[in-house]
Amino acid sequence: QSALTQPRSVSGSPGQSVTISCIGTSSDVGGYDYVSWYQQHPGKAPKLMIYDVSKRPSGVPGRFSGSKSGNTASLTISGLQTEDEADYYCCSYAGRYTPYVFGTGTKVTVL
Amino acid sequence: EVQLVESGGGLVQPGGSLRLSCAASGFRFSSYEMNWVRQTPGKGLEWVSSISSSGTKIYYTDSVKGRFTISRDNAKESMYLQMNSLRAEDTALYYCATYTASSPAFDYWGQGTLVTVSP
Numbered sequence: 001q002s003a004l005t006q007p008r009s010v011s012g013s014p015g016q017s018v019t020i021s022c023i024g025t026s027s028d029v030g031g032y033d034y035v036s037w038y039q040q041h042p043g044k045a046p047k048l049m050i051y052d053v054s055k056r057p058s059g060v061p062g063r064f065s066g067s068k069s070g071n072t073a074s075l076t077i078s079g080l081q082t083e084d085e086a087d088y089y090c091c092s093y094a095g096r097y098t099p100y101v102f103g104t105g106t107k108v109t110v111l
Numbered sequence: 112e113v114q115l116v117e118s119g120g121g122l123v124q125p126g127g128s129l130r131l132s133c134a135a136s137g138f139r140f141s142s143y144e145m146n147w148v149r150q151t152p153g154k155g156l157e158w159v160s161s162i163s164s165s166g167t168k169i170y171y172t173d174s175v176k177g178r179f180t181i182s183r184d185n186a187k188e189s190m191y192l193q194m195n196s197l198r199a200e201d202t203a204l205y206y207c208a209t210y211t212a213s214s215p216a217f218d219y220w221g222q223g224t225l226v227t228v229s230p
Binding site: 001003034036038045046047048051052055057089091093096097098099100101102103104105 | 146148154155156157158161170172173206212214215216217218220221222223
């Protein structure tokens, strides 16, 4: 199972919107509505930001949203804030025997 | 409060062994699947292994099959990863993680334990 493909980096100014893509296959992203997104600040454990493609856990700001079309999932951060500067990883369920595949990760920089 | 605390990491020579532990608290450990996820220094996340709540369903990523063994002790609310025949490419920060909702998304993570495989 290959890692899902994400852009290495994206950037935006405070208040702007950025979108991170996550490209998989029909065996993972395209096959299940179980895409999740994680935020990771340096030296910290990942934090769940989006699950089931577009649902936000309690406490995650509404400026984070997720979507999916075919084999590509996306995370959008609207109204970018300085504390959003972090690494972001997508993850997809991929079936019983290799249940989870992560993306390559994207560094979000707030200019 | 849910807590996952990993231990057992360290420096080991290639071909050596280590046993990682993950101590859980704050939730009904025996009801949930548990996972190991690793992160290579400066690189991305990789799912390593998962074990069902009862311990009867176990899965591994291909690169560790035959070398790593996952297990759990529900009475002790702990999960383990026995790592044998370690290679340089196993060097990583190992996290234990779980999901407590109905969706397979990791809502709880430990702080990680570092495994370094080097001569």
